Amino acid sequence: MNWKTFGAMLARDAHVARRNAIQLFMQTFLQPLLFVFIFGKVMVGSGYIRGEYKSILLPGIIAISMTFTGVWAVAMPLIAEFQWTREIEDRLLAPISVGWIAIEKVIAGMLQALVAGLVVIPLAWLVLRPGVEISIGTPFTFAVIIVLVAGFSACGGLALGSSMNQQHIGLMFSMVMTPMIFFGCTYFPWSALNKFPYLQKAVLINPLVYASEGLRATLVPRFEHLPILAVIGALFFFDVLLLVVGLRQFEKKSIT
Amino acid sequence: MAVGVRTQDLRKVYSSAPPLGAAGGFIARGDAKGSKQPKAQIPALDGLSLEILPGEIFGLLGPNGAGKSTTVGVLTTRVRPTSGQAWIGDHDVWKEQAEVKRLIGVVPQRPNLDFSLTAREILVFHGAYFGIGAKQRNERADGLLEKFKLTERGNQMVRGFSGGMMQRLSIARAMMHDPQVLFLDEPSAGLDPQTRILLWEIIREYHQAGKTVLLTTHNMEEADALCQRLAIIDHGHAIALGTPAQLKASIPGGFLLRLRFGNQTADLLPRLQSLAVVREVRAADTTGLDVYADRGGSLIPEIANLAASSGAELSDVHISEPSLENLFLHHTGRSLRD
Numbered sequence: 001m002n003w004k005t006f007g008a009m010l011a012r013d014a015h016v017a018r019r020n021a022i023q024l025f026m027q028t029f030l031q032p033l034l035f036v037f038i039f040g041k042v043m044v045g046s047g048y049i050r051g052e053y054k055s056i057l058l059p060g061i062i063a064i065s066m067t068f069t070g071v072w073a074v075a076m077p078l079i080a081e082f083q084w085t086r087e088i089e090d091r092l093l094a095p096i097s098v099g100w101i102a103i104e105k106v107i108a109g110m111l112q113a114l115v116a117g118l119v120v121i122p123l124a125w126l127v128l129r130p131g132v133e134i135s136i137g138t139p140f141t142f143a144v145i146i147v148l149v150a151g152f153s154a155c156g157g158l159a160l161g162s163s164m165n166q167q168h169i170g171l172m173f174s175m176v177m178t179p180m181i182f183f184g185c186t187y188f189p190w191s192a193l194n195k196f197p198y199l200q201k202a203v204l205i206n207p208l209v210y211a212s213e214g215l216r217a218t219l220v221p222r223f224e225h226l227p228i229l230a231v232i233g234a235l236f237f238f239d240v241l242l243l244v245v246g247l248r249q250f251e252k253k254s255i256t
Numbered sequence: 257m258a259v260g261v262r263t264q265d266l267r268k269v270y271s272s273a274p275p276l277g278a279a280g281g282f283i284a285r286g287d288a289k290g291s292k293q294p295k296a297q298i299p300a301l302d303g304l305s306l307e308i309l310p311g312e313i314f315g316l317l318g319p320n321g322a323g324k325s326t327t328v329g330v331l332t333t334r335v336r337p338t339s340g341q342a343w344i345g346d347h348d349v350w351k352e353q354a355e356v357k358r359l360i361g362v363v364p365q366r367p368n369l370d371f372s373l374t375a376r377e378i379l380v381f382h383g384a385y386f387g388i389g390a391k392q393r394n395e396r397a398d399g400l401l402e403k404f405k406l407t408e409r410g411n412q413m414v415r416g417f418s419g420g421m422m423q424r425l426s427i428a429r430a431m432m433h434d435p436q437v438l439f440l441d442e443p444s445a446g447l448d449p450q451t452r453i454l455l456w457e458i459i460r461e462y463h464q465a466g467k468t469v470l471l472t473t474h475n476m477e478e479a480d481a482l483c484q485r486l487a488i489i490d491h492g493h494a495i496a497l498g499t500p501a502q503l504k505a506s507i508p509g510g511f512l513l514r515l516r517f518g519n520q521t522a523d524l525l526p527r528l529q530s531l532a533v534v535r536e537v538r539a540a541d542t543t544g545l546d547v548y549a550d551r552g553g554s555l556i557p558e559i560a561n562l563a564a565s566s567g568a569e570l571s572d573v574h575i576s577e578p579s580l581e582n583l584f585l586h587h588t589g590r591s592l593r594d
Contacts, residue, residue: 090429093357096385
């Protein structure tokens with residue numbers, strides 16, 4: 001393992017992310033914040049939705065922002081760099097084994113997802129206030145959960161980005177990301193599906209469910225949520241699964 | 257100390273479409289899931305064994321699709337050989353990838369510059385990937401920008417660069433970590449003559465610093481001008497190997513006269529063969545003969561007389577002097593440009 005090379009590649013990704021910061025910011029936060037504004041502010045304010053919805057919505061919005069950022073931060077550059085320009089080649093030729101290049105991408109994506117999560121909390125809080133009550137009662141559990149959420153999003157980005165071509169980006173968002181977000185217990189708690197028992201079971205294959213419910217469990221524990229241990233176990237499982245698939249796909253795509 | 261390159265019985269069969277210029281092209285993922293038809297097996301290398309000596313400029317010459325880029329791809333860790341072995345110095349390319357990558361610099365067939373960075377950043381980050389300290393990599397980047405006449409554009413994103421500028425920057429990047437072996441895949445394709453001369457000078461200078469250079473080309477002039485030794489590659493194996501002078505001397509006679517006839521008679525070939533200065537006559541197409549001879553233009557009257565006396569009508573004559581092009585034609589029956 002060559003830490004200098006690994007560090008230099010991380011520095012490169014940080015440099016590029018800084019350069020594209022405003023664009024990344026709009027991409028990541030505009031849609032969730034508009035959602036927060038319409039559903040949390042307008043709909044609640046006009047009495048169509050109960051006030052406590054604000055507190056249920058916030059963890060879901062954090063989960064969406066983190067997942068979207070992690071997937072986007074890893075998958076999009078990979079798809080572009082593996083296309084005909086083969087921009088990734090200068091890193092593939094750096095003195096480090098190919099697997100570590102993929103892991104570097106995952107770490108960079110996780111860091112971006114964590115930043116997105118930590119930025120969206122105060123932003124959403126500002127839009128929603130007053131009447132939103134969140135508290136981090138168990139900081140260690142919260143930290144474990146957001147790291148695992150960042151991990152699943154970045155590993156998911158690696159798996160998707162190494163398996164797809166440029167012409168499938170639209171399809172990836174409409175076929176993978178959109179259903180994942182809508183069935184990810186982001187806009188409603190998992191317990192809201194009690195009346196739809198089949199759907200309630202089916203959504204459990206969606207890692208975003210555990211992200212939303214895990215954040216709900218640590219930020220607004222007074223609402224019903226999935227047990228924390230189950231959430232941590234499931235997130236860990238998805239992290240490992242997506243990392244293994246992602247590494248395999250990445251190696252397949254980098255070496256002819 | 258200079259480092260050599262060796263391959264032994266390299267084979268590569270692509271099970272999907274081979275990449276366009278294996279080191280610099282894209283991976284065509286034709287193997288879509290669910291396609292029932294068996295994957296096409298495309299052989300690119302067929303038992304290639306080469307030894308490139310430490311500190312020499314070695315050329316791989318061959319037509320498109322001969323296996324040049326695949327060879328470079330295997331030697332630079334980018335293409336996994338189906339069988340056979342390759343070494344850079346004492347390092348097995350497949351077993352010691354990180355060590356091998358440290359020793360080599362690669363200029364791909366098509367520029368693969370990092371579009372998210374400026375020209376200068378590309379060089380500086382490349383230096384950082386190779387663990388070069390901050391002060392040294394900044395100095396070296398400035399030096400290379402100067403050398404490749406890119407200083408003024410150093411702080412611009414490379415997206416708007418012309419093909420020639422991208423190519424120059426690719427070469428600068430490959431030299432950034434001062435590799436022992438420099439691979440250049442079709443380095444002068446698409447360059448204007450002026451830039452080509454600059455490139456040749458830079459390659460010679462790099463070689464004089466004791467480095468090994470391996471370049472692929474289908475340009476005979478380039479191979480002739482730059483390379484100390486050449487391998488002519490066709491269908492994935494070497495069909496001739498030697499210095500440009502040795503290779504040219506191996507063509508029978510040296511001169512090639514390509515004759516075309518309106519109508520051709522059967523006795524023409526043996527009669528041409530019997531001329532004193534003619535070394536070899538081969539049928540080409542249906543209406544032509546390729547004559548390898550010691551003389552060129554001065555042989556035409558004799559040929560014309562002979563053709564007339566045997567009732568054949570000469571319609572076209574093309575004379576070429578000893579060249580690598582003729583050599584290729586002699587070995588394969590095809591022109592390099594075919």
